[in-house]
Amino acid sequence: MTWDVRATKDLEEFVDAVGAISHYFGSERNLERAERFTKVLPLERMHAAFDGDRIVGGAGAFPFQLTVPGGPVSCGGVTVVGVLPTHRRRGVLTAMMRTQLEDIRARGEPIAALWASEEVIYRRFGYGLASFVGEIELASSFTALRQAPDPTATARLITLEDARTLVPPIYDRVRAVTPGMFGRTDDWWELRTLDDPPERRQGGGVKNALLLELDGKPAGYALYRLYPKFEQGSAAGHLEVIEAFADGPIGTRELWRVLLDMDWKATLKADLLPIDHPLQHQLSYPRRMRMRIGDGLWVRLVDVGAALSARAYSGDGPVVLEVEDSFLPENAGRWRILGGAAERSEDDADLALDVGELGAAYLGGFTFAELVRAGVVRELKEGGAARADAVFLTAAPKPWCHEIF
Numbered sequence: 001m002t003w004d005v006r007a008t009k010d011l012e013e014f015v016d017a018v019g020a021i022s023h024y025f026g027s028e029r030n031l032e033r034a035e036r037f038t039k040v041l042p043l044e045r046m047h048a049a050f051d052g053d054r055i056v057g058g059a060g061a062f063p064f065q066l067t068v069p070g071g072p073v074s075c076g077g078v079t080v081v082g083v084l085p086t087h088r089r090r091g092v093l094t095a096m097m098r099t100q101l102e103d104i105r106a107r108g109e110p111i112a113a114l115w116a117s118e119e120v121i122y123r124r125f126g127y128g129l130a131s132f133v134g135e136i137e138l139a140s141s142f143t144a145l146r147q148a149p150d151p152t153a154t155a156r157l158i159t160l161e162d163a164r165t166l167v168p169p170i171y172d173r174v175r176a177v178t179p180g181m182f183g184r185t186d187d188w189w190e191l192r193t194l195d196d197p198p199e200r201r202q203g204g205g206v207k208n209a210l211l212l213e214l215d216g217k218p219a220g221y222a223l224y225r226l227y228p229k230f231e232q233g234s235a236a237g238h239l240e241v242i243e244a245f246a247d248g249p250i251g252t253r254e255l256w257r258v259l260l261d262m263d264w265k266a267t268l269k270a271d272l273l274p275i276d277h278p279l280q281h282q283l284s285y286p287r288r289m290r291m292r293i294g295d296g297l298w299v300r301l302v303d304v305g306a307a308l309s310a311r312a313y314s315g316d317g318p319v320v321l322e323v324e325d326s327f328l329p330e331n332a333g334r335w336r337i338l339g340g341a342a343e344r345s346e347d348d349a350d351l352a353l354d355v356g357e358l359g360a361a362y363l364g365g366f367t368f369a370e371l372v373r374a375g376v377v378r379e380l381k382e383g384g385a386a387r388a389d390a391v392f393l394t395a396a397p398k399p400w401c402h403e404i405f
């Protein structure tokens, strides 16, 4: 069976297309909410799958600038993917993924990225697991930091309104050098990051914003929520860090010091942290974070040549990759990376790999040597993985996507 898939044309179609995933969240159809959503996900970036004149599936792609090693690259941020339970396992998702990837490519976005509700879904469409993400839960008795406080560090609580102007410049400075982070528009800040509707608090208090200054200059911020609770007279609640970013090591340490030292909590919880977060080295008891690691951002090279040419490298190369891509065969073939640019080549390849594994290595989250050891990338020439890593590995930190979109 073939499915008719196209971009939504009006708000009614948009709300029905988003409605496929909303069904699984148990949400009501809501035109007002959908209209707000179109400020970050334009109608033409939402695809709908039709059974006759009925919409039975939807898939969206935010117009992102995603940081990769070297700087930002245009990226389709795939979101709100769903197929109604009446139509699942009949190829609707497959049809939507094909149309969406073609659309992303036609818009000149060389990569796509997503968070997967289930890790088994997206490899077949050429996505690779590009980053891990860590979730921590640290008991208040183990929050000591190894180093003494910086005397120039001060912190103050700010309103969410003041956060609108004070926080984005800090975020942008961190984003510029952190693969996996994406740019936020004014609407994104307002509607998604700093919005705090009571129905999304899930039993917690209000969203708080904290500004960290070093020498009187903004150097970091945190958004957090408190879940106060007392059991037998003692604090048993927790503090949830929604996001915390700072410019450098001292800012990061002092920002977390304020969060870690907060009273009336039994634990501090944070998820969506990179696994190389500086806290691993700054805490006296890093083991007590009990970091649980899961899959983070998945990346798809939609246009392999353009994507490979868009990122930075630490070595000139050449390195030659034999790429398989069964879903978008126009990407398949041999690609040579030389002097920071990728082009098709007839040279013998160093490595053979699926486009998904190239996505896994693209942000720098995994080395080719690791992927060869896992048996998912094949070395065609001795030393091929080491040569490829010497070209691909940069000084950038591990990819960090801090927000499930």
Ligand SMILES: CC(C)(COP(=O)(O)OP(=O)(O)OC[C@H]1O[C@@H](n2cnc3c(N)ncnc32)[C@H](O)[C@@H]1OP(=O)(O)O)[C@@H](O)C(=O)NCCC(=O)NCCS
Binding pocket: 020, 021, 024, 080, 081, 082, 083, 084, 087, 088, 089, 090, 091, 092, 093, 094, 095, 115, 116, 117, 118, 120, 121, 124
């Ligand atoms: C996940 C979902 C979008 C899949 O849609 P679908 O139309 O059933 O997918 P397709 O029929 O195109 O499936 C294509 C292939 O992927 C497999 N597949 C799809 N979803 C899968 C899942 N959740 N688990 C295991 N396999 C899955 C299918 O079995 C099929 O395999 P085959 O080609 O070997 O037969 C749909 O089940 C859904 O909406 N789930 C709930 C919401 C959700 O998880 N959305 C994803 C958000 S990231």
